[in-house]
Each structure stands twice: as structure tokens, then as C-alpha cells.
Amino acid sequence: MKKIVTILGARPQFVKAAVLSRVIASHKKIEEVIVHTGQHYDNNMSEVFFTEMEIPKPKYNLQINGLGHGAMTGQMMENLEEILFCEKPDAVVVYGDTNSTIAGALTAKKMHIKVVHIEAGLRSFNMEMPEEVNRILTDRISDLLLCPTDTAIENLDSEGFENLPINVVKSGDIMKDAVDFYSKTSGEKSSIISDLELVKDNFVLATIHRQENTDDLEKLKGIFIGLEEISKKKQVVLPLHPRTRKILKQNNLNFDIKFIEPVGYFDMLELLKNCNLVVTDSGGLQKEAFFNKKHCLIAREETEWVELVSNGFAIIVGSNPKEMNVSFELFQNVKSDFSLELYGDKVGDKIHSEIIQLLSN
Incomplete structure (x- = not known):
């Protein structure tokens, strides 16, 4: 063998x-x-x-x-x-x-x-x-x-x-297979939606952890100012990466966002299934948003997953708060065909x- x-x-x-x-x-x-x-x-x-x-x-x-x-x-x-x-x-x-x-x-x-x-x-x-x-x-x-x-x-x-x-x-x-497989049981293995008293389609899921963002204070501020602005319209839920938490604390930066501890995979799947939209600098989460039929705002200057952008499922907003909020509003009024087979x-x-x-x- x-x-x-x-x-x-x-x-x-x-x-x-x-x-x-x-x-x-x-x-x-x-x-x-x-x-x-x-x-x-x-x-x-x-x-x-x-x-x-x-x-x-x-x-x-x-x-x-x-x-x-x-x-x-x-x-x-x-x-x-x-x-x-x-x-x-x-x-x-x-x-x-x-x-x-x-x-x-x-x-x-x-x-x-x-x-x-x-x-x-x-x-x-x-x-x-x-x-x-x-x-x-x-x-x-x-x-x-x-x-x-x-x-x-x-x-x-x-x-x-x-x-x-x-x-x-x-x-x-291969992540498509993983999401398909684990989605079948994530609802049984996670109670995060009820634990956090979240309402389906009424919150935004965000993750920010990439070094290019956390190590650049101006970029980090821009992203969180944008998220705070979105939170005035829909609650923003952000599992906080230890690196991001440390830098926010060191610089005494406080934002009106619902920060939670990092979550496991089943919890993340349930957050994805139930959220209104995703804001992230994670490459993997951009795709998982698509697999769960959610639009995505990409908090980077570029993406490896260009087909998400070219097909209208995601928008690159970088660290620009205005661009983030304009794109958020745009996606509130857009319906996309997530049945398109990209992966x-x-x-x-x-x-x-x-x-x-x-x-x-």
C-alpha cells in the first residue's frame, strides 16, 4: 500500500x-x-x-x-x-x-x-x-x-x-466539501445563536486578524470605524483574535461592537448561516460566506478569490470606512444567484x- x-x-x-x-x-x-x-x-x-x-x-x-x-x-x-x-x-x-x-x-x-x-x-x-x-x-x-x-x-x-x-x-x-459535510450537524452541535440572543439575518459577522491590518494602526482604526458605523444599523458580532485584542488594548481603542471570544468551527458555521453579511480579512471566510449564500466585504486591498468580486458576491473595501458602509448599503438591496458553481x-x-x-x- x-x-x-x-x-x-x-x-x-x-x-x-x-x-x-x-x-x-x-x-x-x-x-x-x-x-x-x-x-x-x-x-x-x-x-x-x-x-x-x-x-x-x-x-x-x-x-x-x-x-x-x-x-x-x-x-x-x-x-x-x-x-x-x-x-x-x-x-x-x-x-x-x-x-x-x-x-x-x-x-x-x-x-x-x-x-x-x-x-x-x-x-x-x-x-x-x-x-x-x-x-x-x-x-x-x-x-x-x-x-x-x-x-x-x-x-x-x-x-x-x-x-x-x-x-x-x-x-x-476542498473547503466546499467541508462546509457541505459539517453544515449538516452544526445546528445540533452549536447553540451560539441562542446563547448570544442573535436574530437571523439581523447581524453582521466580522473577523479581523491579518497582520497587514493589525500591524498598521491607521488601517485598523479605519476598519473598526467602518464596523462601528455599520453597527448603528445592524449589530456587528466579531470573534476577537488575540492579536487584534492585544493591539486594541495597547492603544486604548474602544468601539461599540459586540466582541466575543474566538469560536470553534461549528459556532462559526452557525454564525455564517444566520448572519446578514460578512466583513472579513480572512481568505477562507470569504469563500465560506459564499458557500453559505452571504455577501462579503473584504477588508483588504486585494483578494486571491477574485471570482467572488467579479461575480458580485464580494466587494473589496480595504480599510476605508466610507467604502465599507456604501458597500454594506448596496448589499442590503441586492439579490445574487449563489447557485453559481465557482468551486x-x-x-x-x-x-x-x-x-x-x-x-x-
Whole structure:
């Protein structure tokens, strides 16, 4: 039986990987070993997290976090080299654009192990983002690139990937499968709507955590001034990221917004299902808003998910309070066709088939 090692470093990656793990378990053609680098330390990732989410527990947990980019990536590679030497996999699977992603891909490539990159081809065209560097380098050294969208394929074509010995495939977005699967039970496992006494379609869900926003005080102020203005019309509910909380506190910034503690995945799904609209700087949440038929205001200067904007499901508002509020009002009077298939279906099965094909060559 062929073996893969899946390298994960953040909670969203575990949710996505759970989709593929279920497919792998059902077909019984591949042995999967999961490694958690520990990059994003998360109290929610307890025993309950893995049990409730039906996620296989990692065989290895490296517990590497709280370091600078260089030290973190270097320590991950050192540890991963030992694991890959011991496990001797036929391929390594990495997701997205974290330091764990590039560490896994680099280590595997230097050991002549095939690399599979899920969520390949995404570009923000902002090289100041560490994620952009990670995803570009990972794409270049992978053997199989599984792209979520046509735009991702076009990005790779424009970079000359058709001239490289790399298999580029449009697989669709695996997060679509995850949302479809977990939405069936999120209402049974979360009571957040009643706990917070929220009314369906009468609140805005917001998340702000990206370093480009939290480390720029003017941007951060602009975003929260915009959110506070929206809150005069509809309640704004914002699960507050520790980084954002710390900076607001340090600068004595107070806003009339309903801040809550960070939430688990089922709670987030229920907030998404019941909200009126989403304001976020998270790439993943932009798509999850779409999957839950919600419009989205993107609190960044660019997005990797350009099809959401070009099809009218999202608007880039950056940190401009006026733009945020004008766009909010616009979406109160717009009905969109969320049945448009932007991200594929049964993506986990397609990815599994492509990995089988890679391993048989």
C-alpha cells in the first residue's frame, strides 16, 4: 500500500484535510500519516475538536509555534526530515500557504519525495505577504498542483508552468466539501445563536486578524470605524483574535461592537448561516460566506478569490470606512444567484484520484 504524509499547521488546514482523510479511509488504497507542526497554537484544538470534527488525530505533533518566520520554518524542516526519513512516504501533501506548507514541501523535495499542493495557483500579487512567498515557492517545487479555480490555473499558465514537469489540475475547492459535510450537524452541535440572543439575518459577522491590518494602526482604526458605523444599523458580532485584542488594548481603542471570544468551527458555521453579511480579512471566510449564500466585504486591498468580486458576491473595501458602509448599503438591496458553481463539487474524491494517479507513475 502506498503511503502519504500530510503536513498541517493551522485549524483551517485540519478541517480541509478531514475531507480528504475521509475519502482515503473509504477507498483504503493509501495509508495516511498526519503531522501537526503546531504552528498555530489553538486552545480549541483539543480532544473534543478531533472527536466532534471526525478528524484523524496526528501521529506527530511538533509543537513549533511562537517563533519568527526563519526560526519556525527551520525548526519545522529539521523535525520533518526525521519524520520523513522514518516514515518513508511515497508523497507529502501540503495545504495552502503557511510556514508549515513551505517547510513540508521543501523538506520533501530535498529528500526526493513527491509533493502534492492542495490550493495551488492562488495569488494576491502582494509579495509583502509571507503567505504569497510560501505559496509561490511551494507551487514551483511541487509535483502535483491541485487548483481550486480557473483563475488559479491562469495564474500558473502566466508564470510558465506549462513548460515545467509539474502536473496542474483544476480540482475545485476542498473547503466546499467541508462546509457541505459539517453544515449538516452544526445546528445540533452549536447553540451560539441562542446563547448570544442573535436574530437571523439581523447581524453582521466580522473577523479581523491579518497582520497587514493589525500591524498598521491607521488601517485598523479605519476598519473598526467602518464596523462601528455599520453597527448603528445592524449589530456587528466579531470573534476577537488575540492579536487584534492585544493591539486594541495597547492603544486604548474602544468601539461599540459586540466582541466575543474566538469560536470553534461549528459556532462559526452557525454564525455564517444566520448572519446578514460578512466583513472579513480572512481568505477562507470569504469563500465560506459564499458557500453559505452571504455577501462579503473584504477588508483588504486585494483578494486571491477574485471570482467572488467579479461575480458580485464580494466587494473589496480595504480599510476605508466610507467604502465599507456604501458597500454594506448596496448589499442590503441586492439579490445574487449563489447557485453559481465557482468551486466544484465532490472535490475530495477528485483530489484522491489525482493522488492515486501520481503514486502509480
